[in-house]
Amino acid sequence: VAAVDLGEATIVDAQDFDQLREAARGLRSTAVSLHDAQAGPVQASAVTSNLADSLIRRSIELSISALGPPPCPFSWVALGSHGRREPVPSSDVDSALAWEGDEEDGDVKSYMLSLGSRVCEGLARCGLAADKRGASAGGDLFVRPTSEWRRLIRESIADPESDKGLIVISLFLDGRVLHHGGGASGLRHELGAAAGRRGLLSLMLRLALANKP
Numbered sequence: 001v002a003a004v005d006l007g008e009a010t011i012v013d014a015q016d017f018d019q020l021r022e023a024a025r026g027l028r029s030t031a032v033s034l035h036d037a038q039a040g041p042v043q044a045s046a047v048t049s050n051l052a053d054s055l056i057r058r059s060i061e062l063s064i065s066a067l068g069p070p071p072c073p074f075s076w077v078a079l080g081s082h083g084r085r086e087p088v089p090s091s092d093v094d095s096a097l098a099w100e101g102d103e104e105d106g107d108v109k110s111y112m113l114s115l116g117s118r119v120c121e122g123l124a125r126c127g128l129a130a131d132k133r134g135a136s137a138g139g140d141l142f143v144r145p146t147s148e149w150r151r152l153i154r155e156s157i158a159d160p161e162s163d164k165g166l167i168v169i170s171l172f173l174d175g176r177v178l179h180h181g182g183g184a185s186g187l188r189h190e191l192g193a194a195a196g197r198r199g200l201l202s203l204m205l206r207l208a209l210a211n212k213p
Contacts, residue, residue, distance in 0.1 A: 024126035075184030
């Protein structure tokens with residue numbers, strides 16, 4: 001526990017991405033220590049998740065410091081294994097960025113794209129690589145206003161077999177807001193419409209079983 005607390009303190013104290021990268025070295029050594037101590041998988045994942053969350057939050061703070069204050073409130077959403085608090089040291093980072101504003105506001109969108117890209121690049125230097133299939137706030141597909149995310153989730157529930165709708169639903173069901181401010185916490189309410197849709201649930205079950213360990 002003391003080692004984990006020390007690791008988080010080092011992350012919080014990092015003044016730039018070079019220091020953050022050095023602090024991130026403790027993530028893998030902590031994982032090895034947990035294995036050597038025969039910690040259970042749930043406990044090990046929880047510790048790994050807490051340290052990864054700290055790295056992501058500090059990366060966001062350092063990026064804002066470089067770019068200047070955001071033009072409007074935004075949310076950073078952890079998806080996939082990081083959203084479920086089940087990452088392992090080799091897990092990639094699925095993420096999304098949402099903000100309260102208009103898709104057509106070019107200045108705001110440019111800032112958010114720069115923020116997402118800078119955060120993901122910083123995390124990659126720390127050993128937390130972004131999802132290679134594009135489910136990352138480091139690219140424009142997963143950087144949208146909250147209103148656009150609501151629309152996409154509704155359309156995905158209505159027609160899950162079109163335009164990777166099933167993937168969108170499964171990712172956001174795992175979603176967890178790490179940086180609050182852009183209204184993304186309300187997206188889970190939209191997902192409530194998936195309950196009771198037996199056809200959709202069958203498709204999700206098929207997706208879950210598609211890749212064997």
